Amino acid sequence: MRYNNYSSPDKFILLGFSDHPGLEMVLSGIVTVFYLITLVGNTAVILVSLLYPQFHTPMYFFLRNLSFLDLCFTTSIIPQMLVNLWGQDKTISYVGCAMQLYSYMWFGSAECLLLSVMSYDRFTAVCKPLHYLIIMNPQVCLQMVSAAWGISLANSVMLCTLTLKLPRCGNHILEHFLCELPTLVKIACIETTTIEMTVFALGIVIILIPLSLILMSYVFIAKAVLRIKSAVGQKKAVNTCGSHLTVVSNFYGTIIYMYMQPGDSASKDQDKFLTLFYTIATPSLNPIIYTLRNKDMKGAMKRLVWRDKGSLEIGGHLKF
Incomplete structure (x- = not known):
């Protein structure tokens, strides 16, 4: 495929997997399926947690925000990705x-911080159960979520503005299927050590510090679980935290491998497939992980589908 017609400075060319047209067709189908699962799964989580009073608790308030983040994150990427995968036009304005x-x-930075906030919620629920509703009151929960959104927005504005200001000397061909920061930095025609160090430093703040807080929370949670004498109590505590820990492992494992390693250590195709997993698989798996381990959520979703809302017991202590 020739790209000489796309030399205009108001467009970028997203090569993606254009060298493998057969693979593009397969990927377009896979991406479509995962995107539909993401839309349906996360929308269902949001609706259930809003409609039924028994889910008006801090944990589901954070879960609702996570689902909303996943919807925003995937919708900002996948529609344009599908356009480029399906057609001959590989450009983006x-x-x-x-x-x-x-x-x-x-949205990616906000999810890092929100997962850290959710770990603190689980820490409070397991280690300080008698004071849980006092500590995690609606005002505190709203402040924590607002801080996650605000800090991540500041991070995005700083890094993306620096990246977009880099001179490219007429080079507008991106070896990717989306406008990702490392890919845009690579096509700059000047020394990029400063911005790479800035990205790494902010990566420590946005990725590694929240991850450290998550791990610290789970150390205290593990100690608290081991002190529980009842096997039923231990199982309940593990189930309470298991879904969140699974989501954290999927999300942070991919992000650290992508952003916290030397720029040239991963092959181009490897980077693309990791980005695919990060952008389409993780957001679609999150609602499945949370519902499969939660009997109340599974029951509520069944009742939502069958429009049997009146059969759920009305409960809950906090309104979010």
Whole structure:
């Protein structure tokens, strides 16, 4: 495929997997299926947690925010990705690329911080159960979520603005299927050590510090679980935290491998497949992970589908 017709500075060319047209067709089908699962699964989690009073608790307030984040994150990327995978036009406008970059970084960073907030919620529930509803009151929960959104927005504005200002000397071909920050940095025609160090430093703040807090929370949770004498109590505590820990492992494992390693250590195709997993698989798996381990959520979703809302017991202590 020739790209000489796309030398205009107001467009970027997303090569993606254009060298493998057969693979693009397969990937377009896979991406579509995962995107539909993401839309249905996360929308169902949001609706259930809003409609039924028994889910008006801090844990489900954070879960609702996580689902909303996943919807925003995937929708900022996948529609444009499908357009490029399905057709011959592999371009994206400069404005579209900038919007995708800002939103991609914003929602991705917010999810890092929100998962850390959720770990603190689980820590409080297991280690301080008698004071849980006092500590995790609606005002505190709202402040924590607002801080996650605000800090991640500041991170996105800083990094993306620096990246978009880099001179490219007419190079507008991206070896990717989305406008990702490392890919845009690579096509700059100047020394990029400064911005790479900035990305790494902010990566420590946005990725490694929240991950350290999560691990610290689970150390205290593990100690508290071991002190529980009842096997039933231990199982309940493990189930309470198991879903969150699974989501954290999937999300952080991919992100650390992608962003916290030397720039040239991964092959181009490897980086693309990791990004695919991060952008389509993880957001679709999150609602499945949370519902499969939660009998109340599974029951509520069944009743939502069958429009049997009146059969659920009305309960809950906090309104979110």
